Amino acid sequence: xxxxxxxxxxxxxxxxxxxAQDADWLGQLPHLAQExxxxxxxxxxxxxxxxxxxxxxxxxxxxxGTPAALKLAPPSARPDRELAALAxxxxxxxxxxxxxRHDDGGLLLERLQPEVSxxxxxxxxxxxxxxGTIRRLWVAPxxxxxxxxxxxxxxxxxxxxxxxPEEAQPxxxxxxxxxxxxxxxxEEEFLxxxxxxxxxxxxxDRAPWLTVGPEPLVGERAYDLARLVRDRLEDQVAxxxxxxxARRRVNKLADSLEVDRDRLxxxxxxxxxxxxxxxxxxxRRRDAELLLEFAGxx
Numbered sequence: 042x043x044x045x046x047x048x049x050x051x052x053x054x055x056x057x058x059x060x061a062q063d064a065d066w067l068g069q070l071p072h073l074a075q076e077x078x079x080x081x082x083x084x085x086x087x088x089x090x091x092x093x094x095x096x097x098x099x100x101x102x103x104x105x106g107t108p109a110a111l112k113l114a115p116p117s118a119r120p121d122r123e124l125a126a127l128a129x130x131x132x133x134x135x136x137x138x139x140x141x142r143h144d145d146g147g148l149l150l151e152r153l154q155p156e157v158s159x160x161x162x163x164x165x166x167x168x169x170x171x172x173g174t175i176r177r178l179w180v181a182p183x184x185x186x187x188x189x190x191x192x193x194x195x196x197x198x199x200x201x202x203x204x205x206p207e208e209a210q211p212x213x214x215x216x217x218x219x220x221x222x223x224x225x226x227x228e229e230e231f232l233x234x235x236x237x238x239x240x241x242x243x244x245x246d247r248a249p250w251l252t253v254g255p256e257p258l259v260g261e262r263a264y265d266l267a268r269l270v271r272d273r274l275e276d277q278v279a280x281x282x283x284x285x286x287a288r289r290r291v292n293k294l295a296d297s298l299e300v301d302r303d304r305l306x307x308x309x310x311x312x313x314x315x316x317x318x319x320x321x322x323x324x325r326r327r328d329a330e331l332l333l334e335f336a337g338x339x
Contacts, residue, residue: 049094066115074099074113077147081140083109089155096120096254100152108152109139119256120146122188126232126257134177135252136245153251159239164273167239171269172297174242174250175234182232182259191233191260195220198315205318209329212336216314219307233258233265239272263300267308270294274331284338291339310339 050067066073078085078101089098089110096114103109114120127138127148140149159167182188199220205213234241235256245251270291271277280286291309295302317332 050097052094063115063117070097070113073145073147074111077111077113077143077145080143080145081111081147081149083111083149085111098155100155101149110150110152110155112148112150114146114148116146120148122257123255124148125183125187126234126255129183129232130178130180132247132251134174134248135255136243137247150253151245151247153243153245153253155243157244159242159250160273164276167272168269168294169297170250171237171239171242171272172294174252175237175265175269176298178234178237178252178255179231179262179265182230186232186259188232188257188259191258191264194235194258195264195311195315202315202318206321209314209318209321209333212314212333213318216311216336220311223304223307229261230259231262231265233260233262235265236268237265238268261304262298263295263304264308264312266294266298266300266305267312270305270309271313271332271335274335278331278334287335287338306339310336313339 074085074097078099081101083101083103086100086102089100095118096112099111099113101109101111112120114123121144124138124141127135127150128141131137132151136153137151138148139151159170162170199217202213202217234252235258236254237252241254242250242252270287277286277290282289288306291306292302294300295305313332313336317329317336320326320329320332
């Protein structure tokens with residue numbers, strides 16, 4: 042199968058800790074894709090565009106015409122953990138795995154409507170649907186699971202944040218203090234999506250909305266909800282509501298899902314600053330400025 046990897050994916054993988062490893066995967070991608078298609082007995086239709094930042098999704102069909110989607114991700118994206126999470130959810134609130142027999146980094150998934158996410162709805166309605174979807178995902182993790190914890194993931198991120206440019210250091214100190222104040226040990230142990238936001242919830246046939254693209258880990262619900270708070274960031278920054286609007290959004294989401302307001306605010310601050318400093322390191326200055334401005338409101 043011959044195709045050019047989406048540029049969005051190429052740029053994102055260039056920002057990973059080991060870009061050389063991912064560059065090797067990108068170079069082999071056409072061959073890897075064809076092998077994955079052959080193993081599963083499906084035929085490619087087209088590449089989903091613009092695609093994600095950590096994978097390629099190929100829209101495919103079975104010989105009988107049944108549609109599906111083949112997701113291919115590099116080892117650094119830990120597709121094995123995504124598969125384990127999706128299998129544990131079993132299609133409840135999340136996309137369903139159609140074939141889990143192959144250990145090649147490919148995921149054959151039910152076909153959703155990639156062009157229709159919650160971002161197609163007015164924000165208030167989208168947040169309501171998002172809350173209903175994420176609630177279904179918060180279940181106990183499987184026994185003997187291999188998922189990392191919130192403490193482990195954010196510990197690595199905290200180390201990287203310490204080297205942020207001087208202009209970001211005041212917010213970095215606030216974010217690290219917020220994390221420390223939450224305590225090293227999670228008060229809850231749920232299986233979390235890890236990267237939940239409106240764009241990760243797509244329209245489906247067997248259910249109105251199903252989530253995709255988890256970066257699963259185990260810990261407290263407030264961490265999982267924090268990324269959703271800053272959805273439609275440009276609109277939030279452009280509005281006249283400013284800090285008051287950001288705090289109302291935190292409180293509204295926390296109350297709707299019975300999550301502690303202060304813990305959600307703290308995790309939202311940490312995750313916004315972490316994303317902002319990562320964008321600075323990658324040279325995405327506009328993204329960084331929006332994220333850090335938002336973090337300053339919290």
